[in-house]
Structure formats: structure tokens, C-alpha cells
Amino acid sequence: MAQDLAEGTNxxxxxxxxxxxxxxxIWARWSNPTTWGDWDKGLQKANLDGTFQVGxxxxxxxxxxxxxxxxxxxxxxxxxxTFATAMPGAKLRVHRELLAEPATTFRHTVWFDGPMAWLFxxxxxxxxxxxxPATMRQLATLAEGKA
Numbered sequence: 001m002a003q004d005l006a007e008g009t010n011x012x013x014x015x016x017x018x019x020x021x022x023x024x025x026i027w028a029r030w031s032n033p034t035t036w037g038d039w040d041k042g043l044q045k046a047n048l049d050g051t052f053q054v055g056x057x058x059x060x061x062x063x064x065x066x067x068x069x070x071x072x073x074x075x076x077x078x079x080x081x082t083f084a085t086a087m088p089g090a091k092l093r094v095h096r097e098l099l100a101e102p103a104t105t106f107r108h109t110v111w112f113d114g115p116m117a118w119l120f121x122x123x124x125x126x127x128x129x130x131x132x133p134a135t136m137r138q139l140a141t142l143a144e145g146k147a
Contacts, residue, residue: 011111011112011117011118011121011125012109012110012111013109013110013111013125013128013129013132014107014108014109014110014132015107015108015132015133015135015136016099016105016106016107016136017105017106017107017133017136017137017139017140018103018104018105018106018140019103019104019105019106019140019143019144020103020104020144021104021140021143021144021145022104022143023078023098023101023104023106024078025104025143025144026098026104026106026139026140026143027078027098028143029139029142029143030081030096030139031052031077031081032052033046033047033048033052033058033060034046034047034048036060037061038138038142039135039138039139039141039142040135040138040139041063041131041134041135041138042062042063042127042128042131042135043060043061043062043063044061044062044063045060045061046058046059046060046061046070047059052072052075052081053072053075054072054073054074054075055071055072056071056072057069057070057071057072058070058071060085068085068086069085069086070083070084070085071083071084073093078098079097079098080095080096080097080098081095081096082094082095082096087112087114087116087120088116089114089115089116089119090112090113090114090115090116090117090119090120091112091113091114092110092111092112092120092124093110093111093112093113094108094109094110095107095108095109095110095111096108096109097109106136106139108132108135108136110128110132112124
């Protein structure tokens with residue numbers, strides 16, 4: 001289920017999905033940036049310099065636009081993490097979290113922070129809303145071993 005959440009002057013976009021795959025299968029793909037391009041419809045590829053931990057840095061190459069650096073800002077292993085990408089006057093933040101069992105439910109949230117958040121939300125918001133459901137479904141399909 002997709003939903004937009006208005007929080008102050010920032011916009012958050014998220015999608016929640018359920019799967020028959022185990023939480024460990026989802027986490028294994030989430031915590032390995034080299035797999036992100038396999039299921040994230042907005043990315044060609046991603047890589048991480050070092051271990052998946054707070055402070056680790058990497059790069060993402062979107063389908064459209066230039067390669068960008070990202071940094072893991074928070075991490076609760078096996079449960080959730082947030083990474084951020086700096087933009088002029090803003091940061092793009094992505095939070096991924098496992099929500100429930102016995103059915104594996106997971107959520108992907110995207111938002112912009114900073115003085116120019118309103119502009120980036122306006123430019124990219126519709127794109128995130130459009131791609132999140134297919135991205136999450138592809139992740140579930142891969143984790144279920146159906147692709």
C-alpha cells in the first residue's frame with residue numbers, strides 16, 4: 001500500500017509490501033548494495049566501500065541522472081537502516097524497515113530534508129510514488145525465489 005506522508009514542510013513517500021519470503025531474505029538484499037540495481041527500478045547499480053555499518057559510504061547510479069554518493073546514517077541490523085545522499089541544499093533520505101511477522105512485511109520510505117527539500121520533493125515526488133510499488137514487488141519476487 002502506497003502512501004504519502006506530509007511532515008512539516010517535507011514530503012515523505014513510502015510503500016509497504018508483504019511477502020512469503022523470510023525477513024532474512026529481504027534483509028540479505030537490502031544490506032547488500034550490489035543487489036539494489038536488481039530490484040530498485042530507479043537504480044542501475046550501487047556499491048558500498050567497506051562493511052554495511054553506520055558511517056559506511058558508497059555510490060548509487062540512478063537510471064536517470066548522475067552517480068551520487070550515499071552514507072549509511074542509522075542501522076538496526078536485521079530490522080532497519082537509513083541512508084542519505086547529499087543534494088544542493090537538501091538531503092535525500094531512504095529508510096527501509098521490516099515491520100511484522102509471521103507474514104514478512106516491509107516498508108521503503110523516501111524523503112527530502114533541508115532548505116531545498118520542497119523543490120526536490122516537487123521535482124522527484126511523482127517519480128518516487130510511481131516507482132515504489134514496482135520496486136517493492138520486485139524485491140519480494142526476488143526474495144521469494146520467483147525471478
